[in-house]
Amino acid sequence: MAKDNLKKEPLMRIVKRTKNSTISNKMAVIVRVVAILLALIVCGIFIFVLTKTNPIKVYYGMIEGAMGTNRRVWNTLRDTMILLAVSLAITPAFKMKFWNIGAEGQILVGGIATAAVMRYMGATMNGPGLFAVMIVVSIVAGMVWGIIPAIFKAQYNTNETLFTLMMNYIAIQLTSYFCIVWEAVKGSGTIGTINQETRNGWISTSFLGNIFGQFNYSINVILVIILMVVMAYYLKKTKHGYEIAVVGESENTARYAGINVKKVIIRTMAISGALCGLTGFLLVSGSSHTISTNTAGGRGFTAIIVSWLAKFNPYMMLLISFFLVFLDNGAVQIASQYGLNESASEVMTGIVLFFLIGCEFFLNYRVVFRGKHEEA
Amino acid sequence: MNIILIILKKIFTVTFIQKAVTQGIPILYGATGEIMTERSGNLNLGIPGIMYMGGIGGLVGAFAYEQSVAVPNGWVGVICALVVSMLFALIGGLIYSFLTITLRVNQNVTGLALTTFGVGFGNFLGGSLSRIAGSAGQVSVYITGQTFRTKIPFLSTKLGVVSDIVFSYGFLTYFSIVLAIFLSWFLFKTRKGLNLRAVGEDPAAADAAGINVIRYKYVATCTGAVISGLGGLYFVMEYLGGTWQNNGFGDRGWLAIALVILALWKPARAIWGCILFGGLYILFAYVPFGDAMQEIFKMLPYVVTIVVLVISSVREKKDSQAPKSLGLSYFREDR
Numbered sequence: 001m002a003k004d005n006l007k008k009e010p011l012m013r014i015v016k017r018t019k020n021s022t023i024s025n026k027m028a029v030i031v032r033v034v035a036i037l038l039a040l041i042v043c044g045i046f047i048f049v050l051t052k053t054n055p056i057k058v059y060y061g062m063i064e065g066a067m068g069t070n071r072r073v074w075n076t077l078r079d080t081m082i083l084l085a086v087s088l089a090i091t092p093a094f095k096m097k098f099w100n101i102g103a104e105g106q107i108l109v110g111g112i113a114t115a116a117v118m119r120y121m122g123a124t125m126n127g128p129g130l131f132a133v134m135i136v137v138s139i140v141a142g143m144v145w146g147i148i149p150a151i152f153k154a155q156y157n158t159n160e161t162l163f164t165l166m167m168n169y170i171a172i173q174l175t176s177y178f179c180i181v182w183e184a185v186k187g188s189g190t191i192g193t194i195n196q197e198t199r200n201g202w203i204s205t206s207f208l209g210n211i212f213g214q215f216n217y218s219i220n221v222i223l224v225i226i227l228m229v230v231m232a233y234y235l236k237k238t239k240h241g242y243e244i245a246v247v248g249e250s251e252n253t254a255r256y257a258g259i260n261v262k263k264v265i266i267r268t269m270a271i272s273g274a275l276c277g278l279t280g281f282l283l284v285s286g287s288s289h290t291i292s293t294n295t296a297g298g299r300g301f302t303a304i305i306v307s308w309l310a311k312f313n314p315y316m317m318l319l320i321s322f323f324l325v326f327l328d329n330g331a332v333q334i335a336s337q338y339g340l341n342e343s344a345s346e347v348m349t350g351i352v353l354f355f356l357i358g359c360e361f362f363l364n365y366r367v368v369f370r371g372k373h374e375e376a
Numbered sequence: 377m378n379i380i381l382i383i384l385k386k387i388f389t390v391t392f393i394q395k396a397v398t399q400g401i402p403i404l405y406g407a408t409g410e411i412m413t414e415r416s417g418n419l420n421l422g423i424p425g426i427m428y429m430g431g432i433g434g435l436v437g438a439f440a441y442e443q444s445v446a447v448p449n450g451w452v453g454v455i456c457a458l459v460v461s462m463l464f465a466l467i468g469g470l471i472y473s474f475l476t477i478t479l480r481v482n483q484n485v486t487g488l489a490l491t492t493f494g495v496g497f498g499n500f501l502g503g504s505l506s507r508i509a510g511s512a513g514q515v516s517v518y519i520t521g522q523t524f525r526t527k528i529p530f531l532s533t534k535l536g537v538v539s540d541i542v543f544s545y546g547f548l549t550y551f552s553i554v555l556a557i558f559l560s561w562f563l564f565k566t567r568k569g570l571n572l573r574a575v576g577e578d579p580a581a582a583d584a585a586g587i588n589v590i591r592y593k594y595v596a597t598c599t600g601a602v603i604s605g606l607g608g609l610y611f612v613m614e615y616l617g618g619t620w621q622n623n624g625f626g627d628r629g630w631l632a633i634a635l636v637i638l639a640l641w642k643p644a645r646a647i648w649g650c651i652l653f654g655g656l657y658i659l660f661a662y663v664p665f666g667d668a669m670q671e672i673f674k675m676l677p678y679v680v681t682i683v684v685l686v687i688s689s690v691r692e693k694k695d696s697q698a699p700k701s702l703g704l705s706y707f708r709e710d711r
Binding site: 050169 | 491492493495496498500627633668679681685686703
């Protein structure tokens with residue numbers, strides 16, 4: 001009888017981890033490291049099949065590509081900070097289970113607003129005043145873009161994933177509209193570098209130049225690090241942060257506890273959109289000094305993965321952003337070094353992401369094999 | 377008023393309708409596939425990536441065949457393209473299914489990663505296929521591409537305007553419409569279709585009723601991926617004539633996801649929806665307001681989608697909503 005039962009039991013079954021059986025921090029790290037190693041092995045096979053070169057050599061080329069020179073280190077840092085900023089921006093909404101995949105659009109409208117101020121006010125107004133105006137308009141633009149879907153979500157429960165996705169494309173078209181209106185050479189469809197001679201409205205890249213060399217992005221870095229600390233505080237220690245967490249867990253609980261859910265949704269999305277807009281400002285004023293439909297460059301989507309992998313922890317986001325940017329910049333380098341198409345970096349990023357996403361399973365569930373009985 | 381007349385005159389022409397249809401068909405494939413997927417409760421945001429994978433798969437299949445024989449036969453090329461295209465799209469679907477259904481990780485995150493991967497994979501192979509094979513220049517499978525464009529004999533020439541508007545396309549066009557009608561019938565008139573919809577609405581209830589939720593989710597998601605992949609194949613073969621353009625497919629994959637909303641999760645409704653979207657997608661070229669305004673007109677498909685999304689959520693009509701469990705993983709022991 002007992003033997004029969006044993007046979008009928010499936011080979012393995014899945015048990016969700018509860019509060020009493022959470023994975024230890026050490027194990028969680030090990031699982032992730034193993035996932036990354038497996039991903040690198042798969043990428044290595046992919047590289048070997050295509051280039052017939054030793055993958056270890058190729059990986060060395062990657063480190064070289066991302067960190068090889070002073071300039072490359074700063075580029076990697078700059079991209080890390082931008083990705084981190086977007087990830088921080090979407091996190092409050094995300095923690096509320098509001099799927100804002102419209103960061104791309106919110107960044108772009110922030111960027112357009114910044115570019116407009118640089119173009120039209122850059123000549124007459126310079127110094128702190130100009131920066132203040134740029135920051136305010138970029139924040140307002142991003143906020144508007146984020147708040148529209150939030151209002152409909154709060155009022156009519158309109159699906160925010162699809163709404164924000166569509167808002168991206170409207171923003172992209174708006175960007176190409178301005179690219180033509182402002183185009184540098186007629187028919188080119190690109191606006192070129194804004195204020196190239198005067199550099200009005202550019203965030204200085206030579207700040208702390210005698211320590212880091214004339215070309216650095218230390219202002220961007222400092223601003224985003226401050227943002228990271230503030231966001232960590234906001235989410236963990238403030239009443240707003242608590243409300244966001246409750247709404248994310250269960251809207252009904254939140255309502256029962258007397259939280260005005262609609263207000264929280266709209267307010268949180270306003271913050272999210274505003275910070276995306278601010279990132280647009282950092283991109284336009286702080287690094288590219290121009291705007292195009294590629295300015296956001298898919299970061300709005302990558303940021304969702306970053307935020308989710310970090311489990312909404314801002315400090316973890318720094319680590320994951322750095323890892324992904326490192327991977328991307330490194331892969332671009334090896335692609336050119338070995339004559340591969342530059343999209344090779346996206347393929348490799350994709351493979352690493354699959355493993356990193358997949359390993360979350362082992363953090364949330366346990367696999368119990370047949371015959372192993374445990375006391376409940 | 378005059379300007380509207382001018383635009384209307386330009387739109388009610390045979391070429392405009394033909395172009396709208398050609399633009400619409402890849403979106404129709406994508407939307408049909410995504411509807412099947414979403415009906416099982418999976419919101420697959422990887423569809424744009426899968427469509428790239430399907431497209432490049434077709435090119436790989438046809439290219440391998442055309443390179444291996446001296447005088448390639450177009451129809452054999454078509455079969456090779458179809459098989460490899462479906463295989464590549466299936467791989468995309470399996471990656472998504474394994475991660476979200478078996479490992480139960482977040483669907484949106486997985487989908488976005490799949491899109492990153494798929495688009496990169498397509499552009500990567502598309503850009504380096506000919507170099508990997510040791511030949512120079514842009515990859516091209518002219519003979520297979522032309523065969524995909526073969527029109528129906530007789531009907532496509534003898535019926536005047538009707539021939540031009542209705543019968544001037546390759547076989548993938550007609551297949552997409554037949555498929556959409558068939559799947560509508562399947563979803564709403566068969567027992568299995570009912571089961572699938574039940575899985576998407578309330579997997580726990582479906583499970584209790586004895587439906588194998590996991591199997592339904594897997595089959596629907598993978599079938600959906602293969603169907604969407606055909607949209608990429610259509611674009612590469614019939615639209616481009618058997619070559620690759622870097623990022624040429626553009627944002628059509630996202631439009632396919634938008635079309636699912638416009639079609640209210642019913643494949644047959646996506647048929648007219650796709651022609652409407654195709655028309656809106658190219659309308660900008662027919663508007664005499666200058667280059668900059670054209671960019672504004674390119675917003676139309678997205679604006680229309682938002683309007684439909686808002687209206688359907690305000691009306692709260694039961695049968696025009698997204699499947700209730702959309703986006704959620706199913707774990708039997710969850711309560």
